[in-house]
Amino acid sequence: MPRPEKNTITFTIDGRDVEATEGAMLVDAARGGDVEIPVFCYEPKLGAPVGACRMCLVEIEGIPKLQTACSTPVRDGMIVRTTTDRVKQAQEAVVEFLLINHPLDCPVCDKGGECPLQDISFGWGGGKSRFIEPKRHFVKPLGLSPLIAIDRERCILCYRCVRFSQEIAEDHQLVLLERGAATYVATFDGHPYVAPFSGNIIELCPVGALTSRAYRFRARPWDIEGAGTVCNLCPAQCNVTMTVRDDRVLRVLSRDHDGVDDGWLCDKGRFAYQATHSDERITTPLVRDGDQLRPASWERAIAVAKGLARHSGSVAAIVGGETTNEEALMLGRVMRDGLGSQDIDSRVGGSLPLGLLRTLARPDLQATVPDLEFAHTVLLLDSDPVDDAPILDLRIRKGARRNGVKVLVGSSRPTALDPRASQAVRHAPGSGASLALAIDSFLADDRAGAEAHAKAAGADPEAVADLAFALRDGGEDVVIVWSERLTDGPAGAAAAGALVSIAERLGLTGREGAGLLELPRGTNGRGLREVGALPNAAPGLAEPARIGRDSQAIAEAAASGEVTALWLLHSDPAREGIDGAAWTKALASAGLVVAHASTLSPELAAHASVVFPAQAGAEREGTITHPDGRIQRLRKAIGGPTNTLPASEVIAAVAEAAGFDHGIPRGAGATAELGHAVGFYGGITTDEIGGTGVRWQEREAAASLPAGEIPADLTAPRPALSPNGSLRLGAYRSIWASPEVSISPALKFLARTPTIELSPADAERIGIAQGGKVKIAADGLTVAGTAAIRSDVPEGSVFVEDGLAGSGPRPAEGELVEVSGP
C-alpha cells in the first residue's frame, strides 16, 4: 500500500518560524526549531501517544488549556510557546510530582548518567521539593525475569514497558496491576516476563526501574564507549551499538535502522554478547592428539591444516552462516584454485539450479523489510519469523496493527503469527513444496492439479484454495516471506519455481513494495551464495568452471571415502538437523577435518583434526548481506582474546603454508575485491556501505546480475505420507537453539531442552501427558524429549527441535515415526 506522503507546513514556536511535516507531533516538529520539549511517556515507536506523563505541556495560541505536545499534531500557522511562566510552572509541577516518590539513589542507580529523569529534572525541574513525607520504600531490586530486574521505587509509571508488551511484542504478559498511586508494573501471578523481545523494555525505561541483570553495576556511562556494528546471530542482522568497557562488550543496544530492525532487538541479540567472554568459548587453536583435542600453537595448527593440500581434489568445504562475504570469497578461491575442488556449499538442505538461484536474486522480485509494514498482504510460507529472523515478526505485527496488513500463513508447524493471521493453513511437515505448487495451480485456475498438490501437501484443498484466493484478492502489494527450508531436498527447485510463478501470477515482479523475501538459515546465507559458496556457482552467481558436490553429496562422499578432507568454516553440519546421521558418519570417516568454531559440539570434539578459534561477532570486520540484499558492515567493537585471528587471516595462512596465493588483499581491500569478484556488487566499498548499509539492488551494478531461468521438468515433491497410526515428523529450530545462548550466562536459562510437540488428540491416543517423557523412533534413529501438548498442533504431526547440542541425529522431516510414552 502507498507509504504516507507528508506536506511541509510552517508553524511558530517560541517566536521562531519552523518548517515541519504536516501532522507530525509537536514534540517532534519542535526539534526542527531547536526546541526540546521534555517527554517521558512519548515514544513514537510504541504507537499512538498516551499523554500520561504530562511533561510536555505547552501553550498553543487559541487553546485555553495547556496541551500535551506529544499528542498535538502540528498545523500550519500554529503558534506554540514552550517558555512561558504557565508552561514552566506546569513542567516544574510534573517534575516535582514525579520526584516525590522517586528515590534519591542516583549514586547507586544503573541509569545514572544516562537517565532521562535526571536530565529532565535538571533541565526543567524547579530544583526544590516541598515533599517532607517519608518516601515509599519497597524491596528492591526484584527479579522480573532472569534477564530483567525491576525497581518499583523508581518507576514513574510512564507506560512504556507495558505498551511495548501490548502493542509491539503483543505478548501481553507485562501489565499494570492495581490502580491509582498503587499501580505497579508486573506479570500475572508471579510468572516471569520471558518473551523473545522482553529486553527492549530495559532500553525503553526512562528511569532506572527496569535494568539489565547482566549489565547491572558493570559500568558507568563515562566508563564506556559505544561501538556500532551489526548483530550476526541471525539473518535479521539488526543494527546494534555495543557498549564496550576495557575491551569487553558489556551491553548491546539497538541502533535504530528503519530498513532493518525498526529499533528493536530480540533477547538473543541483546544478551548473547556474553558468549564473547564466556569461559566455554574456544580461544586458542586445538589440535587432535589421540582422542582429545589439545590447545596448540598457531604454527602447529596451521601445519596440521596445511595437510589439506595432500587431499587436493578430495577436499570439501561447508561454509556456515556467520561467515562474512570476504571470508567466504577467500575460502572459495582457495578451494577452487588452490585445492582443486568445487565441493563447497553453504546450503545444508541441498542445492538449487543456478538459473533458479539467479531468478530468485532478481531485484524486481525482491521485497524489502519495510515492505512488510506497508504491504496489503503478507504470506508466510513454511516460515515462522520469530524463529527464523525474530525482528521481522515485530515488523509484520506492526504492519497488521497499524496499517491493516493482511497476514496469511502456510506452514506445517503453528507460527507465532497465527493469532494475527486471517488464515493459517497447515501442511504436512516437509511438504512445503507441494503447498507452493498447490497455491500456484489455484492461481492458474488449474483446480484439479491444485487439489492434487494440496492433497500431496497433506493440506485441506479447500483451505489452500481460500488461501490462494485471499492472496489473489489481497491487494497489489503482496510480500511472500519464505524460509530456506522450503527449498530443501530434491523438490526444492520445484518449490522455488512455484514461488517465482506465484509472484508472476500476482504481478509482483517489478512492483515497488511487493515481492519475495527469503529467510535463509544462516545469518549471511544470502551473501554466501552471492559470493560463490555454492557447488554450482562462481562468485556473482556466475557460471562455475565445473559443478561440485552439494552438502548432501559431500556428506555421502565423505562417508564413502571419496571426499577425504572437510573444511568446516563456522559450520557444524551434524548439528543442523538435516542429514544428521550422514554427517555424523562423514565426520567420522574423513581423514582430515579442519574446523573454525567458537564452541565444541560433541561431533566436533570427537572428529575434528584441528579447530581454529572463531572470532565472535563483536570482533569481526567484514560485510554480510541481509536477506533483502542490504550489504552491511560488521565493525570491530573489541580486540577479542589475544589468541584469536580473523578467519580470513587463518585461511590465508593455511593457503600460504600450502603454497597457494589467493591474491586477496586484507582489510577494506577485501571488500573492494568483493566488488570485483561479484558483478552485481560492482565497485562496492566500505565507505559506501557506511553505518547503515546499502542494498545492492538499488545500485547501478545490479544490472550485472546474470539472467536466470526456471528449468523445465523439475523433480516433483514426494506426496506426504499418510500417518496411519504413526505420526509425521516435523522439525523446527527455535530462536534459542544456538551455542551462543547455551554459553551466555544470562541466557542459559533459555537454552532448550529437547521438547516434542504433539496434538492433544495424538497425545491422548498414545497415552502421553503434558511434560511426560516421549520417544520418537524411525530408521533406527531415536529422539527423546519432554512432551508439549499444544492444541494448535495438527493431528498427525509431531515436532522435534533442531540445533540442540547432543540430541543426536533425527529422522528426516516428513518421515513417519513411532511415538511412544514413558
Next chain:
Amino acid sequence: MTKLLFDRIDEPGLSGIDVYSKRGGYETLRKALQMPRDGIVEELKASGLRGRGGAGFPLGTKASFIPGGDMDKFLVCNADESEPGTFKDRELMQKNPHLLVEGMAIAAYTVGANRSFIYIRGEYELQAQMLEAAIAEAYSAGHLGEDIHGSGFSLELVLHRGAGAYICGEETGLLDSLEGKRGNPRLKPPFPANQGLFQGPTLINNVETLATIPVILAMGGSEYGKLGVENSAGTKLVSVSGNVQRPGNYEIELGISSREIIYGLAGGPEPGREVKLWFPGGSSSPVLTADDLDLPYDFDTLAAAGSMLGSGAIIVVDDTNSVVDVGLKLASFYKHESCGKCTPCREGTNWTVKMLQRVQSGEATPMDLDIIASVQEQIIGNCLCVLGDAMAMPVGSLVAKFRPEFESHIETAREANGLGVTPPAPAEEPALSL
C-alpha cells in the same frame, strides 16, 4: 412545580411495560421514528437541554457532532453514577427503566447508531435487574431489535455491568472499560463523537439526559426550553444528602433558589444546626458556604460563584462537622479512585492525602496549608481527565474558605496529641499508606 421525570414515579408497576405503555410510553418513539433525524436534533437543540451527567454540554449540539454516513456508530448510556452524593439515576432506572430505554431508542435513531450499551455501575444490582427486565420487554414489544415498528431502523441494546471504579464515570474511561480494558481515560481529541467505542463515532450521555429525550419530544423542544432559566433549561433531578432532614431526590425547575431546595424540599439541617458548607454539584464541585444559599440553582449562577452544578448532587455539611475531616475524606476518595495514568492526579491526590493526614493529626504547620493550596493549583488543568481537578477544586476551595479553621485544628490536634510535640503512635496498622 413541573414534574417530568418524577411524575408519579412510585406508581405501582411502572417498571413494567404495561403500566408504562398505559401512560403513553413508547408513543414518542413511534412518533420520533417518523421524524427526520435532523428534525429531532433541532428539537433537542431548541430544548436547550444540557447534559445532566456533570459537564453540562448541550445535548443537541453533541448529537449534531456525530458524523453522518454509513459506518458503525454507537450510543452509550453512562449509568456509572458514582460521583459521591449522586443517586438520581438510580431511582430513575429502578422505577422507570422504560423511560431510559425509550430515550435511548430515540437517541440511537437520531444519530444512526445500531448498537447501544448501558454501562451501569456494578454495585447497582437491583437497577441492573430492573433494566434487564425492561430491555427484554422492549425487545418483545418490538421497541428494540430489528426494523423497529417498520421504520427500517434496528437497534441492539446491551446492559453492561461495571465492577466498581469511579473513573468509569468519565466518558472515555467508561469506553475503555466497556471495551474490556482498565478504565483509563483517553486523550482527547479525538472526542467520542468521532472516535469513541471501538473507534466508531459514539454518542455518550448520562441516564437522566437520555431519559429526558422522550419528555422533550412529547412536549416539544421549545416548550421544554421555556422551563427553567436562560442557559439552564428544563427540570433537573437533584440529589440532596448529608446533614439534611429529608435527604433524597427532588425534581426541580432550574433556577429556583438553592435555599428552597436545601431547606424547603430537604428540610435543612437538624434543628439547632446551621449549614456550614455545601457542595452544589457532587463532591467534586468547589464548596459554597451559608452565604451562598440564596443563589439560584442553575448552571451559570453556580459557575459565576466559582463552583458548578455538576451532576446536581447537593451535599450539605452542618456546623457540627470539621472541615478537616471533610477535606481528608474527599481527598482520600479521589486518591483511591485515581486511575494512575497521569502524573499530576496520581501523585497529587496521594500527596494531598498525606498532607491532610498531618493536618488532621496536628503534625502540620500553616505553611503546609500553603503547600496544599499550591499542589491543588499544580493539579488543576494539568491532568489527562477531570478526576484530578475533581479533588483539587473542592480541596482548594475548602482550604481557601476555611483556612482559620484548618489552622486552629492543627493547634488543637497538636495539643490534644500531647504537648504539641508527639502525636500518638497509630493504634493499629494504619490504613494503606503509599
Next chain:
Amino acid sequence: MSEVTRFTHGSRVPGWDDAVDPDKAPSPVPDPATTPVPDELRAEIEAEMAKYPQFRSALIPALHAAQRLHGWCSPEAIEQVACVMRITPGEAAAVATFYDMFETKPVGSQTIYVCTNISCSLRGGDRILARMKAAADGDEDFNIRGFECLGACDMAPMASVNGEYVGPLDDGDCDLIIEQVRAGGEILPAKNLRNRECADPAGRAVGGTPTDGGES
C-alpha cells in the same frame, strides 16, 4: 514525632514487594489442551462474548462470572477466563485488579459493602462499618468492606448486603443484618431500597401526601 515507619513497614500494597518466581513458566494465552474450564463457565463467558462487536468487551462480565464460581478472582479463575477469551492471564489480571468489586484475595462468601464516603460518613458511616465488623466478629464467611459512595446517600448511612441496599442504618441494624444473612432471610425489609419511596412528593402515584423521605 511519630516513628518513621518507612523501613519497618515496607510496602503494604499487595504485590509491590513481590518478585516473580523464576521457576514458573511464562504466561502466554492459556492452551485449551492444558487448561480445563468448567462447562457452565465457558458457556456463560462465550454467551457474553457474543453480545459485543468485539469479544474483549466481555472481560468484565466474564470476571464477574468467574468470581461467582470461584468466590474470588483466583489465579485459576483468571486463567480460565483468559483461556476462554483467548487473552493472556496478565490482561485479565490487569483488569481484575483495577476494579473494586473484583476480589484478588480469598474472601468470605457474604459480601457487605458499607459506604464510608462523605454523605454516609456525615451520618455515621464509619461507625457503622466498625459496628458491622464487630457484629460479624471475625466470621470468615463475611467479607465486610468499607466502600466508596454506593449511590444511595438518601438512605445514609447505608450498606449493600450481597447486593441489597439497606439504610439508613443504626448500630442495632448491624447485628440484625449479620443474623439475617446467616439465616438466609430477607435483609431489613423496612429499610430495603426496593421498598423505598421517592422523596419528591410528585412521585406518589395518585393523591399521595408528602411524607418524610428520610424516614420512609
